[in-house]
Amino acid sequence: DAGxxxxxxxxIKTRGQHxxxxxxxxxxxxxxxxxxxxxxxxxxxxxxxxxxxxxxxxNFPDRFSARQFPNYSSELNVNALxxxxxxxxxxxxxxxxxxxxxxxxxRLTVL
Amino acid sequence: xxxxxQLDSQVPVFEEAPVELRCNYSSxxxxxxxxxxxxxxxxxxxxxxxxxxSTLVESINGFEAEFNKSQTSFHLRKPSVHISDTAEYxxxxxxxxxxxxxxxxxxxxxxxxxx
Numbered sequence: 001d002a003g004x005x006x007x008x009x010x011x012i013k014t015r016g017q018h019x020x021x022x023x024x025x026x027x028x029x030x031x032x033x034x035x036x037x038x039x040x041x042x043x044x045x046x047x048x049x050x051x052x053x054x055x056x057x058x059n060f061p062d063r064f065s066a067r068q069f070p071n072y073s074s075e076l077n078v079n080a081l082x083x084x085x086x087x088x089x090x091x092x093x094x095x096x097x098x099x100x101x102x103x104x105x106x107r108l109t110v111l
Numbered sequence: 112x113x114x115x116x117q118l119d120s121q122v123p124v125f126e127e128a129p130v131e132l133r134c135n136y137s138s139x140x141x142x143x144x145x146x147x148x149x150x151x152x153x154x155x156x157x158x159x160x161x162x163x164x165s166t167l168v169e170s171i172n173g174f175e176a177e178f179n180k181s182q183t184s185f186h187l188r189k190p191s192v193h194i195s196d197t198a199e200y201x202x203x204x205x206x207x208x209x210x211x212x213x214x215x216x217x218x219x220x221x222x223x224x225x226x
Contacts, residue, residue: 048212055212099145103154
């Protein structure tokens with residue numbers, strides 16, 4: 001079975017631009033979460049979606065938004081990019097017992 | 112306040128030596144506990160978890176961790192490390208509130224195994 005897949009794996013943007021990151025969960029998992037990992041730090045929770053509804057949101061500005069589709073895949077959108085948004089963005093899908101399985105991440109560089 | 116602390120940012124160890132990576136948390140609610148490993152330029156891999164039951168949990172590659180409720184700890188141990196264990200290790204806690212599945216991560220411990 002395929003694990004969590006994310007795209008793109010790497011991307012470079014400039015300040016003020018917009019970015020969309022995509023995630024497909026493990027087959028059968030209905031929940032998707034997004035985390036931001038800045039270099040040298042632990043991941044920080046951004047969003048969790050379950051059955052297309054937002055279940056939780058971390059301490060991130062409104063420039064960050066997400067959605068989940070009927071097939072349980074998800075998109076993370078970031079508007080008006082700042083240099084500080086440079087990070088590894090990790091998507092995770094949750095098993096029914098609450099284990100999170102992470103994808104390889106999308107590495108965003110903002111210049 | 113709910114928090115996760117990994118006191119050791121780096122742990123150097125010789126191959127075949129034992130190692131312990133420490134994790135403490137602060138919480139007023141029930142917790143689920145996890146250890147994740149991250150190799151360079153990769154995502155996080157679930158190493159082991161405590162959800163309920165036996166407080167000693169083991170992974171398939173020789174790591175173990177013990178949930179100590181009184182000391183609010185979930186230290187990771189391995190009796191004999193290998194070069195391939197070199198990686199970043201993250202302790203993560205799900206402070207159960209009945210709504211979101213949200214992990215709070217520690218800052219990570221870099222395990223460096225040398226010959």
